[in-house]
Amino acid sequence: MLMEDKSLQSAPNVTVISEYAMPGKYKRLLLFVFACWKANLLGAMEFRLSFVLTAGMMLINNVVWIVFWGLYFRRFPVVNGWELTDVMMLWAVSAGGFGLMATLFGNSMRVASLIAGGQLDVYLAQPKPVLLHVLISRMSVSAIGDVAFALLVYVFFGNHSLSGLLKFGLALVIAALLFIFFTLIVNCLAFWLGNTEGLSFQLFNALLTFTTYPTGIFRGLGKLILYTVVPAGFISYLPIGLLRHLEPVFLLGAVGVTALLTAGGIALFYTGLRRYASGNRMGLRS
Amino acid sequence: MIALTKTLKYVCIGRITLRNQLAYVVDFLVRSLFLLLILYIFLQLWQTTFAGEGAASIAGYSFRQLMWYLIVTESMTLACPSLCTRLEEEVKSGDVAFKLVRPVNFIAFHYVEYMSEVAVRFCVNVILGGMLGLLVLGPPDDMTGFLWLPLTALGGFTLNFMLNMVVALSAFWVEETRGLEFVYNKFLFTVGGMLMPIELFPESLQRIVRWLPLQGIVYTPAKTAVAFEAVRLAGMLMAQAGWIVIFACVALLVYRRGVKKLNVNGG
Numbered sequence: 001m002l003m004e005d006k007s008l009q010s011a012p013n014v015t016v017i018s019e020y021a022m023p024g025k026y027k028r029l030l031l032f033v034f035a036c037w038k039a040n041l042l043g044a045m046e047f048r049l050s051f052v053l054t055a056g057m058m059l060i061n062n063v064v065w066i067v068f069w070g071l072y073f074r075r076f077p078v079v080n081g082w083e084l085t086d087v088m089m090l091w092a093v094s095a096g097g098f099g100l101m102a103t104l105f106g107n108s109m110r111v112a113s114l115i116a117g118g119q120l121d122v123y124l125a126q127p128k129p130v131l132l133h134v135l136i137s138r139m140s141v142s143a144i145g146d147v148a149f150a151l152l153v154y155v156f157f158g159n160h161s162l163s164g165l166l167k168f169g170l171a172l173v174i175a176a177l178l179f180i181f182f183t184l185i186v187n188c189l190a191f192w193l194g195n196t197e198g199l200s201f202q203l204f205n206a207l208l209t210f211t212t213y214p215t216g217i218f219r220g221l222g223k224l225i226l227y228t229v230v231p232a233g234f235i236s237y238l239p240i241g242l243l244r245h246l247e248p249v250f251l252l253g254a255v256g257v258t259a260l261l262t263a264g265g266i267a268l269f270y271t272g273l274r275r276y277a278s279g280n281r282m283g284l285r286s
Numbered sequence: 287m288i289a290l291t292k293t294l295k296y297v298c299i300g301r302i303t304l305r306n307q308l309a310y311v312v313d314f315l316v317r318s319l320f321l322l323l324i325l326y327i328f329l330q331l332w333q334t335t336f337a338g339e340g341a342a343s344i345a346g347y348s349f350r351q352l353m354w355y356l357i358v359t360e361s362m363t364l365a366c367p368s369l370c371t372r373l374e375e376e377v378k379s380g381d382v383a384f385k386l387v388r389p390v391n392f393i394a395f396h397y398v399e400y401m402s403e404v405a406v407r408f409c410v411n412v413i414l415g416g417m418l419g420l421l422v423l424g425p426p427d428d429m430t431g432f433l434w435l436p437l438t439a440l441g442g443f444t445l446n447f448m449l450n451m452v453v454a455l456s457a458f459w460v461e462e463t464r465g466l467e468f469v470y471n472k473f474l475f476t477v478g479g480m481l482m483p484i485e486l487f488p489e490s491l492q493r494i495v496r497w498l499p500l501q502g503i504v505y506t507p508a509k510t511a512v513a514f515e516a517v518r519l520a521g522m523l524m525a526q527a528g529w530i531v532i533f534a535c536v537a538l539l540v541y542r543r544g545v546k547k548l549n550v551n552g553g
Contacts, residue, residue: 050462057465064472068481075344075486080334142465206323213327217334222326 032128033136037104040139051141058145059152062095065212066153080216082240087214088157089239092168094211096150097175097235101183102143105135108180109204111187111269116195121278131269135180159243167246171238175211177258178235181265182207188265191272203230211235231257321364321411325418328356345485350423351512352483357419358508359480361411362439366446367403369396370467373454377548386545393537397447404443431514438507441526446474446503448533455537458544479505499533502526 044051066088073084101108111134114120123133154168186203189196210232218226218233226233234254241250336349347355373396376382385392419426426432453470457463475481477491478500484492495501506522 053462054465057468061468061472064469064476068476071476071487071491072482074488076335076338079331079338202319205320209320209323209327213331217327217330219330222330 029129029132033132036133036136037139040106040136044139044141044144054141055145055148058142059149062091062146062149065091079214082214082216085157086239086244088153089243090214090236091212092150092153092158093171093175093238093243094208094235095146095153096172097179097211098208099143099146099148099150100172100176101179102140103147104139105180106138106140106143107135108183108187109201110138111184112190112195112197112200115187115190115272115276116197118278120273120276130273131184131266135184164243167243171242174238174254174258175235177262178231179207181258181261182231184265185261185268188268188272191275206230207232215240227253231261234258318410318414321360321414322418324360325353325357325415328360329353329422332356345483346513347483347485348427350427353423354419354426355483355508355512357415358435358439358511359504361408361415362442362504362507363474363480365404365407365411366443366450367400367407368464368467369400369447369450370454370457370463372396373457374463377457382548392545393451393541396451397444400447401443408439408443426512428514431511434514434519435507435511438510438523438526441523441530442503442507445499445526445530445533448530448537449499449503451537452533452540455540455544458548474500474503478503479508483509499529502529 069084069087069091073079073087077083107114114134120130120134123130123137126133150172158164158168183200183204186200187196189200193199207230210226210230213236215223215226215233215237223233226236234257237250238254241247241254332349332352336344342348344352373382376385385395388395449470450467453466454463456466477487477495477498479495484495484501484505487495502522502525506526510519510522
């Protein structure tokens with residue numbers, strides 16, 4: 001392989017069009033990811049007013065929920081050990097995790113419709129990892145408002161020490177990964193069941209909804225579901241189990257489940273991809 | 287013969303529509319499950335809250351009343367289709383041109399379409415929510431208020447349509463209106479009394495909220511259903527009707543101005 005490459009490089013007028021599996025592969029992949037994100041952002045910024053309005057509206061949308069919880073905790077200051085600050089941080093982690101997913105990996109929520117519509121063809125024909133390429137090819141503009149909201153809530157309610165900042169960063173990473181790969185898994189059902197856009201969206205919606213309520217209100221079967229079928233508990237308990245006091249057992253569980261979903265999601269996508277039938281659609285990426 | 291052909295034509299359209307719906311029947315049922323999910327979460331939240339307070343009632347609502355209140359508000363909210371999405375698409379695609387040349391009133395056409403969709407969705411939601419309520423909570427203590435629900439809900443949906451229409455018609459100027467709708471909906475959720483009855487708000491906020499049109503949308507029907515007060519009913523219905531008239535006039539005014547500014551692309 002090396003010999004072949006050397007001979008290619010030394011030959012005049014021959015350009016190496018693919019350097020797959022060659023040194024610097026990961027650096028080039030990273031550059032590709034950043035280039036995609038930059039292109040997405042520039043595309044969104046093309047309509048600057050619309051961009052600011054859309055992101056701003058999402059920020060206001062989240063602030064309204066803060067108002068609800070503010071009213072609630074004014075009337076009932078403590079609910080099963082949860083205080084207003086904890087719920088604020090719950091919103092920061094949940095909105096931030098979702099925001100990171102939808103901003104940087106915006107196609108996660110559209111995988112089912114891409115599969116059902118035979119729109120994966122365009123990614124299969126390109127010399128980049130299919131899953132990564134699919135996920136980063138779209139950016140939700142409104143989700144930038146979610147990320148901004150998460151940072152604002154952290155500024156007002158978070159712990160600003162170095163350890164507090166690191167813990168908040170870790171919480172965001174865990175939440176974002178859980179969102180990405182849970183969403184991917186439920187969207188991959190389309191490989192086997194056909195058009196599951198509705199079902200996939202409802203399961204994703206269930207995760208998103210559960211992550212915005214304190215785990216302290218759930219008991220029995222509800223709590224069991226939160227830590228198994230819809231793993232929202234690993235996000236919504238982060239304000240208590242990581243940010244307020246570090247609970248090693250919970251953190252280990254959260255990291256373990258995140259790793260499991262990440263590996264499972266990737267494996268499921270590529271297993272499903274073998275069953276993928278092209279839609280024979282002519283497509284061109286602009 | 288002509289009458290028979292016409293009837294057959296509508297039968298065929300009905301059959302095609304039905305077949306379209308049946309193709310996604312699982313999807314359709316799954317979409318309705320969000321109502322049960324959100325009601326389950328509220329059930330847990332208020333159960334914990336009542337247990338923490340150790341009181342039989344909060345702000346005049348028993349646990350059962352509060353949950354039936356939420357069943358009504360959630361069923362109504364989730365029954366409303368997105369008018370902004372519809373109008374935005376019509377303006378962007380240019381389809382609005384076809385609507386404008388039809389010999390029908392633009393707002394009235396959308397009102398009929400909106401209310402027909404609401405009627406089906408609300409019935410499905412009420413059946414689902416009602417079943418959950420009956421199974422988990424048992425029947426409401428007093429059914430008198432529920433007899434007024436069709437009328438108050440009709441008023442609530444109409445008022446919501448008028449307010450939504452005012453927001454949606456801004457598509458004639460700015461095209462992108464979904465962000466505005468998002469914020470409007472969130473105000474409806476909070477100060478509109480969808481997530482909790484207005485009586486749970488601080489006194490100062492309650493005084494402001496009572497002057498807003500939003501309370502006529504879901505608060506009035508839900509409050510009337512679960513905590514019926516005959517003496518307040520007439521006042522609440524009058525307020526609801528008054529807001530409907532005001533916002534119908536505003537919507538008409540906005541439409542008349544907007545339609546002159548409209549620049550249709552495509553079509």
